[in-house]
Amino acid sequence: MSIEKLQPFLAPTYENFPKGRMIELVILRTTKSETIFRTEGSGEPMSSEFVQAGIKDTNIIPRLVMTKRKQVAPERRRGREFLRAQNLLHTNDKNNSICSLNTNAPCEKCIDCFLYGFAAGGEGAQKSRVWTEDAFSVIPATELIADRTINALFENGTMRDVNGKASTALNTSEYIKPGVHFLDVVTLKDVTADELRYVIGNILLTSRYGAVSSRVGRMENEILAVFGGIAELPSSLELVQAVYDALQKIGEPIEHPLPVDPLLTATKEIVSTWKNKRGISMQLSEDELENLIADSDRHWSMEEQETFLQRLDKSYETFRQYRQKRKRKKLEAEKSRLG
Numbered sequence: 001m002s003i004e005k006l007q008p009f010l011a012p013t014y015e016n017f018p019k020g021r022m023i024e025l026v027i028l029r030t031t032k033s034e035t036i037f038r039t040e041g042s043g044e045p046m047s048s049e050f051v052q053a054g055i056k057d058t059n060i061i062p063r064l065v066m067t068k069r070k071q072v073a074p075e076r077r078r079g080r081e082f083l084r085a086q087n088l089l090h091t092n093d094k095n096n097s098i099c100s101l102n103t104n105a106p107c108e109k110c111i112d113c114f115l116y117g118f119a120a121g122g123e124g125a126q127k128s129r130v131w132t133e134d135a136f137s138v139i140p141a142t143e144l145i146a147d148r149t150i151n152a153l154f155e156n157g158t159m160r161d162v163n164g165k166a167s168t169a170l171n172t173s174e175y176i177k178p179g180v181h182f183l184d185v186v187t188l189k190d191v192t193a194d195e196l197r198y199v200i201g202n203i204l205l206t207s208r209y210g211a212v213s214s215r216v217g218r219m220e221n222e223i224l225a226v227f228g229g230i231a232e233l234p235s236s237l238e239l240v241q242a243v244y245d246a247l248q249k250i251g252e253p254i255e256h257p258l259p260v261d262p263l264l265t266a267t268k269e270i271v272s273t274w275k276n277k278r279g280i281s282m283q284l285s286e287d288e289l290e291n292l293i294a295d296s297d298r299h300w301s302m303e304e305q306e307t308f309l310q311r312l313d314k315s316y317e318t319f320r321q322y323r324q325k326r327k328r329k330k331l332e333a334e335k336s337r338l339g
């Protein structure tokens, strides 16, 4: 069992204090439709960053960026859909409202709050134990963005009005092409086996990112490697740079669409050398990785999902009571101070 192999880096139960155990996932994220990652709001250009092309290749190129927020927000929302369905989003003590993202009243009690953290609220904050980095495209942004000029449709749903006159109103929109690869490293700190399964489920069950409609934003995630250790892996940027060098070395043309096989081979080869880095203790073998994904799939299956999520939710009970007690004490102290 591969979960057992990760045991030294998993927490047996949730604890309030960090103990420096890390599980790390290397993820390939591939756009499956036109996708839009803008900086903020519409009208802004697609998120990109000028960085060094490779580690050896020191040319500067623009790379598309999938920011931390663009990765984590949809994944959290996905997990919370299931929590909502199982009535596992708790109510906030302040105003009795159900836990919701991006409000200043998180419930501080649900799986999502315990794992991904919360900032606002009353009694202290919970730091996120899911650490992400900006993910970068493997090849230059200039290859990956296209512009589309769309004639605005008339109400009859066509480009021509009832008199056969062509539409002249134009909308230009920039989009990321389908088949674009981002490489990403996600670090989980002091998580339990069930929390690991929960995060893996969120990542593999999320299929829409960025600006979402029925037609845009489709992405697929694949976990390429899993590590355990006491230190962080090299960054997402270092990984794409090393892959860029490797593709050049084998003479693979760095252009869109990039075939997935040489990309997978290069990535797996590079990450397999990471075991020798300080603080990285082990990497799951291909078989073990497959078992881990199958194990997570099983827990998320229709048959086991309820039991799994209920069990994970219950695992925080003593901490909920502890927080509740502290809150009550504080309130009483406040009361007696005011006389």
Ligand SMILES: [Zn+2]
Pocket: 089, 090, 099, 100, 106, 107, 108, 109, 110, 111, 112, 113
């Ligand atoms: Zn919550």
